[in-house]
Amino acid sequence: MTSTLQISRLTKRFQTVEALRDVSLRLELGKRVALLGHNGAGKSTMMKIILGLIPFDNGSVTVCGSAPGSAAARAQVAYLPENASFHPALTGEEQIRYYLALRGEDPKQAMGLLEKVGLAHAARRRMGGYSKGMRQRVGLAQTLIGKPRLLVLDEPTSGLDPVSRRDFYDLLDGLAADGAAILLSSHVLTEVEARTDRIVILSGGHLAAEGTLAELRGQAALPVVLLITPAPGSETALAAAFPQSARTQDGRLRVCCEQARKLPLLSQVTALGAQVADLDVIPPSLEDIYSHFSRRDGQ
Numbered sequence: 001m002t003s004t005l006q007i008s009r010l011t012k013r014f015q016t017v018e019a020l021r022d023v024s025l026r027l028e029l030g031k032r033v034a035l036l037g038h039n040g041a042g043k044s045t046m047m048k049i050i051l052g053l054i055p056f057d058n059g060s061v062t063v064c065g066s067a068p069g070s071a072a073a074r075a076q077v078a079y080l081p082e083n084a085s086f087h088p089a090l091t092g093e094e095q096i097r098y099y100l101a102l103r104g105e106d107p108k109q110a111m112g113l114l115e116k117v118g119l120a121h122a123a124r125r126r127m128g129g130y131s132k133g134m135r136q137r138v139g140l141a142q143t144l145i146g147k148p149r150l151l152v153l154d155e156p157t158s159g160l161d162p163v164s165r166r167d168f169y170d171l172l173d174g175l176a177a178d179g180a181a182i183l184l185s186s187h188v189l190t191e192v193e194a195r196t197d198r199i200v201i202l203s204g205g206h207l208a209a210e211g212t213l214a215e216l217r218g219q220a221a222l223p224v225v226l227l228i229t230p231a232p233g234s235e236t237a238l239a240a241a242f243p244q245s246a247r248t249q250d251g252r253l254r255v256c257c258e259q260a261r262k263l264p265l266l267s268q269v270t271a272l273g274a275q276v277a278d279l280d281v282i283p284p285s286l287e288d289i290y291s292h293f294s295r296r297d298g299q
């Protein structure tokens, strides 16, 4: 697979603070990668280095095969800051036309780009009257100029309502399907869990974990939870069958088990036949996994 971003043993210091330490990462075309980490973990520093805005001390970084900040790299990369701000007197269309002209592209593409982010209906309204979600869409339209191969998005959904968040991720899905690689930071783990391909956890400037959700689950080896609903009249028998269980407020039995014990336990539950009304198997969430890797690092 083609790699749009290759980071190898990257280290960056700010005076006495080691913002990034020995971080290695690869980002493939068409992949959506979430960059997670506590405040101060090094996410923005990594993004600034990828964009060529600040130098680094050690290691190597290549963006589509070129040095970050070089003309070749900048032609392939787009960036959306967390709080994109625009002149309130300009319309969305005027703003995008302006950016297109700056990039040496035909300003006539503006409406097409705004249409792509679902903002064509408001393109001729002044941005002073736009909601936060609409401004984020203008920001995203700006990132699409010149069909970049790498999109770097700093907390792109912060401040958006649930529907706007979902729409935003739908847009990202389309861009990734068209072949763009997307690196986004977020503190909203539930949306990241469902809408990205790989997860990178930075902790205190180093790479605490990296992989698909399934891979991180495997590495963390956290327990699985089984929620067993007893059939009416079988509550006592089931509680006796699973002495390690705890009863939930809604009357279900909660059993925690290691991954390796999951299948034997499921067999035990199914063997109880009609005594069991229902069963839910709950794997560890990204929040559990994130806490695990962060705690392991003392964060």
Ligand SMILES: Nc1ncnc2c1ncn2[C@@H]1O[C@H](COP(=O)(O)OP(=O)(O)OP(=O)(O)O)[C@@H](O)[C@H]1O
Pocket (backbone or CB within 6 Å): 014, 015, 017, 018, 019, 037, 038, 039, 040, 041, 042, 043, 044, 045, 046
């Ligand atoms: N220009 C700077 N000068 C000095 N220290 C800095 C500078 N920029 C970042 N740092 C330090 O580097 C570390 C990483 O900061 P960074 O902004 O990359 O974190 P972050 O993960 O983006 O955090 P947040 O989620 O709060 O945005 C922090 O300790 C921060 O104080």
